[in-house]
Amino acid sequence: MKKLVASLAAALVLAGCSAPAGTSSPAVASGKTVTVFAAASLKGAFTKIGDAFGAETGAKVSYNFNGSSALVDQLLGGAPADVFASADESNMKKATDAALTAGKPTLFATNVLTLVVAPGNPAKITGLDASLDGKKLVVCAVGVPCGNALATLEKNLGVSPKPVSQEQTVTDVLGKVTSGEADAGVVYATDAKSAGAKVTAVAIPGSEKVVNNYPIAATASTKDAALARAYIDYVTGPKGQAILTEFGFGKP
Amino acid sequence: MSRARTPQARPLPGWLFVPAGLALAFVALPIAGLLTRVPWLRLPALLATPESVDALALSLQTCAASLILTIVLGLPLALAIARSTGPWAAVARVLAVLPMVLPPVVAGLALLVTLGRRGLLGAHLSAFGIEIGFTTLAVVIGQTFVAMPYFVIAVEAALRTLDPGFEQVAATLGASPSRVLSRITLPLLAPAFVSGAAMALARALGEFGATLTFAGSLQGVTQTLPQAIYLAREVEPDAALALSVVLLGLAAALMAVSGLVNRAASGVSDG
Numbered sequence: 241m242k243k244l245v246a247s248l249a250a251a252l253v254l255a256g257c258s259a260p261a262g263t264s265s266p267a268v269a270s271g272k273t274v275t276v277f278a279a280a281s282l283k284g285a286f287t288k289i290g291d292a293f294g295a296e297t298g299a300k301v302s303y304n305f306n307g308s309s310a311l312v313d314q315l316l317g318g319a320p321a322d323v324f325a326s327a328d329e330s331n332m333k334k335a336t337d338a339a340l341t342a343g344k345p346t347l348f349a350t351n352v353l354t355l356v357v358a359p360g361n362p363a364k365i366t367g368l369d370a371s372l373d374g375k376k377l378v379v380c381a382v383g384v385p386c387g388n389a390l391a392t393l394e395k396n397l398g399v400s401p402k403p404v405s406q407e408q409t410v411t412d413v414l415g416k417v418t419s420g421e422a423d424a425g426v427v428y429a430t431d432a433k434s435a436g437a438k439v440t441a442v443a444i445p446g447s448e449k450v451v452n453n454y455p456i457a458a459t460a461s462t463k464d465a466a467l468a469r470a471y472i473d474y475v476t477g478p479k480g481q482a483i484l485t486e487f488g489f490g491k492p
Numbered sequence: 493m494s495r496a497r498t499p500q501a502r503p504l505p506g507w508l509f510v511p512a513g514l515a516l517a518f519v520a521l522p523i524a525g526l527l528t529r530v531p532w533l534r535l536p537a538l539l540a541t542p543e544s545v546d547a548l549a550l551s552l553q554t555c556a557a558s559l560i561l562t563i564v565l566g567l568p569l570a571l572a573i574a575r576s577t578g579p580w581a582a583v584a585r586v587l588a589v590l591p592m593v594l595p596p597v598v599a600g601l602a603l604l605v606t607l608g609r610r611g612l613l614g615a616h617l618s619a620f621g622i623e624i625g626f627t628t629l630a631v632v633i634g635q636t637f638v639a640m641p642y643f644v645i646a647v648e649a650a651l652r653t654l655d656p657g658f659e660q661v662a663a664t665l666g667a668s669p670s671r672v673l674s675r676i677t678l679p680l681l682a683p684a685f686v687s688g689a690a691m692a693l694a695r696a697l698g699e700f701g702a703t704l705t706f707a708g709s710l711q712g713v714t715q716t717l718p719q720a721i722y723l724a725r726e727v728e729p730d731a732a733l734a735l736s737v738v739l740l741g742l743a744a745a746l747m748a749v750s751g752l753v754n755r756a757a758s759g760v761s762d763g
Contacts, residue, residue: 309726376626381709383727404626405708406715408723416708420610421625 270298274467275320277304277311279327279454281351281410284434285487286325286475292483293474299467307409308332308385315340315459322462323471325454327351328385332455342465345455347492348476349484351428352447353389356417356439363423367444368399375423378416381406385452386413390426393450414439428452433488453492523740530737531730538734546712547720548738554628554716555696558635562692565636566643567685571673573644574651585648592641596701599638604706607633626708631716634702639692646688650681683757687750694746697739 278286283305290301304311304321308331315321315335324341325348326332332345357365365371379401380387387406394400404422407413410431416422418438432441456475458468474480481491531538538544573584591599607614607624614624624630658680662672678685700718707714709723717739724732 307726378708381723381727383723403710405710407709408704408719408726412704415705419604419608421604421608421706421708 271300272298272464272467273300273302274322274464274471275302275304276323276325276471277306277315277319277321277459278323278325279308279311280305281327281428281430282325282349282454285349285430285484285489288483288487289475289480292479293471296474297470299470301471309334312338312340318461320461321459322464322468323456324459325456325475327452327454328388329453329455331385332457336457340460341457342460342462343458345457346472346476347453348456348472348480349454350490350492351430351452351454351488352490353386353393353426353444353450354429354432354447355424355442355444356414356427356432356435357424357442358417358420359437359440361440361442365424365442367442368394368397368401368426372401372424376421377401377403378405378407378413378422378425379403380410380413380426381408384408384410386410386426386428389450389452393444393447396449397446428488429490430488451490454489526733526736526740530733534730535734535737538728538731539738541731543711543715543720543724544731544735547715547717547735550628550631550712550715551697551717554631554635555693557632558639558696559689559693561632561636562640562643562696563685563689566640566692567647569640570644570647570651571677574648588644589641591638592645594638596638596699597705598701600634600701600703600705603630603634603637603702608706625706626710626714628707628713630707631699631703631714634706635696635699637702638699639696642695643688643692646684646691647681650684651677654680683753686753690746690750690753694743694750697742697746 276286276290283303286303286305290303293299294301304314304319306314308326308328311324311326312331312334315324316338324332324335326335326345332341335341336345355365355367357363363371363375365375379390382388382391405416407416410427413425413427414431414435417425418435424442426444429441432439456472458465458472462468475484485491539548569588573581573588576584594602604611604625606612607617607630609615609618609623609625617624624633654677658676659672662676663669667675698718699716700722703709703714703716703719704722709715709719715723717735721732721735721739724735
């Protein structure tokens with residue numbers, strides 16, 4: 241019976257009728273594939289969301305995780321995608337400006353910066369303050385999203401810590417801390433969570449004022465707008481949101 | 493040394509130039525493609541930014557330092573492994589060139605787990621207050637690690653084909669091994685020495701993996717040309733292209749030097 245409903249619904253979608261607004265991810269997509277280009281920081285959460293979405297709808301979710309700006313480059317180059325989820329609004333703007341997206345992007349998650357230190361915080365670091373004096377701090381370079389967010393945060397807090405290295409990606413920052421080369425690093429709350437017991441997160445007082453917003457949008461080139469919509473609805477709906485929270489993301 | 497014949501004396505079948513041309517196009521086209529995208533008019537402005545100037549200066553300084561290290565350490569190594577026989581010499585020969593074929597990030601990880609704060613040697617150094625990570629020294633070590641094999645392999649190959657007659661005569665005339673080395677062997681090695689050094693320098697300029705995983709990236713301290721290019725891709729793609737042109741130009745000049753020296757050396761033996 242369920243299968244029959246699914247195929248009926250799929251037939252409706254194929255016929256071009258969009259699902260009525262408000263229905264959250266109906267079983268419409270048995271055997272179909274939705275291709276999602278998502279920021280690298282979403283890998284854990286979106287993989288789980290993809291499994292849950294697939295189990296519910298029968299659709300297969302195919303992911304391409306990369307840096308947001310690299311994803312925009314790929315979309316500009318004509319890479320086939322149905323959904324684009326960016327780690328920041330500036331890269332989503334690049335995509336919307338180039339008419340790569342269909343409709344207005346929706347904010348679905350937030351992320352804040354946090355300090356990560358060796359497990360148990362042996363160096364007794366308390367924030368972007370004097371506790372970092374003489375310690376090896378690693379951050380993201382200005383120009384990459386996490387570095388830009390840190391620059392804003394530093395301005396807000398009126399501090400200017402002296403890092404020993406400005407890395408190209410947040411993964412490199414995390415790696416320097418987990419390998420023990422650096423005493424502290426500034427990463428996103430979600431990165432701290434994904435590193436598990438290998439690091440201890442030390443919240444930066446005031447970090448909640450510099451929030452990174454994650455927008456999501458269907459692409460203009462999608463061949464299945466209804467399925468793309470269903471995926472986005474799932475991400476922004478209660479089930480998707482619960483998974484995102486689990487991975488350390490904040491509510492939009 | 494056997495006399496090399498001139499190319500004219502050894503004609504090649506005409507069809508060979510078709511795949512040869514394909515091979516040349518295979519390597520030349522991507523470089524041509526890069527050059528078409530370079531914002532030539534803005535090149536001076538893009539290269540005059542503090543980031544670019546610092547990266548260029550740091551690359552030249554660290555490469556000069558690693559070239560000196562490469563020669564000081566690599567020359568004795570090349571001599572030793574070229575003149576040694578037996579299984580241990582074979583092992584040493586493989587080890588000496590291994591960094592050449594390691595993926596860049598593997599080279600970086602190897603240095604990290606050895607010289608890093610929790611590394612095999614690094615942990616002991618750290619106890620004495622010596623920490624290499626995030627310093628310019630780390631960049632030099634990384635560059636030397638990947639570049640030295642190019643020098644060693646060039647010098648070693650030349651040593652193997654060296655006519656032993658001169659050295660034997662000098663020795664029978666009573667010259668000490670050190671004197672034979674400095675008066676006979678090294679002068680004969682000069683072309684291989686220069687061409688090997690040029691290749692090692694070119695490789696050092698492009699070193700990326702060890703710096704990325706081990707040295708970090710800080711303007712003026714550890715941010716070399718390749719690091720600056722990698723970062724600029726995200727921030728200012730035109731600057732990345734401009735810096736790539738500089739790197740490409742330097743590498744091409746070094747390869748030309750290496751080629752010219754080799755050509756001149758074989759010209760001498762042509763008589």
